[in-house]
Amino acid sequence: MGYQYTAIGDSLTTGFGALPGNGFVPVYRRMAETSLGTTVSSTNLGVNGSTTAELGQRLRNNTLYRMALRQSDLITLSIGGNDLIRAAKSAAAQQGDSSRILSGALQECKRNFTGIMGTIAELKSGAREPYIIRIVGLYNPFPQFGEATEWVLHFNRYASQYTNGVCRFAAIYSHFAGNEKALLSLDHLHPNGRGYRVIAGQLNALGYGWLR
Incomplete structure (x- = not known):
């Protein structure tokens, strides 16, 4: 049969920071094949540096993305980290204004995320076959920056609210917090192979819902 x-998503989806074949997408695909007992073919549409606004635009206007999602049984979404990174850099350049900049970026990120989820639901409306969506939560690449921690936690709470029979949220924050040296690559932003295996493991632990 096969799925x-x-x-x-962003560079987490592309697997940036790990050797080829060691990003969470290929690792999770192999886990899914084992759990489902059938072949799982994957299409990786991740784009390094992508923000929620940019992904939302692709989902609305790019035929490749729209066709791939319509035909998918399993969808993963990793997005939001670059919204934080850009806001943090902007805040650092404008000392004394960090709270306003980060708060504004968070609200925009949430609006864009709502649009992304709405577009996916629209594309999957009327789907004849069961499908599942898995959202990858954020970890904090700036643990020394307290406001960034609050930003990540707030976004994760928001994204996790989309949990339902089709969609589930993979919480990875607690796995990375305090373990950044072991799980992040040399750039201190992206996971290494071990970090991506943690993400894939959390996705796999959510089960496969109606696909089983």
């Missing part, structure tokens, strides 16, 4: 898996 079709489409991964959308």
Whole structure:
């Protein structure tokens, strides 16, 4: 029979920071094949540096993305980290204004995320076959920056509210907090192979819902 898996998102989806084949998408695909007992074909549509606004635009306007999602049985979404990184850099350049900048970026990120989830729901409306969506939560690449921690936690709470029979949220924050040296690559932003295995493991632990 077999299933079709489409991964959308940012550099976490592309597996940046790990050797080829060691990002969470290929690792999770292999885990899914084992759990489901059948072949799982994957399409990786991750784009390094992608923000929620940019991904939302692709989902609305890019035929490749829209067709891939319509045909998918399994969808993973990793997005939001670059919204934080850009806001943090902007805040650092404008000392004394960090709270306003980060708060504004968070509200925009949430609006864009709502749009992304709405577009996916629209594309999957009327789907004849069961499908599942898995959201990858954020970890904090700036643990020394207290406001960034609050930003990540707030976003994760918001994204986790989309949990339902089709969609589930993979919480990875607690696995990375305090373990950044072991789980992040040399750039201190992206996971290394071990970090990506943690993400894939959390996704796999959510089960496969109606696909089983």
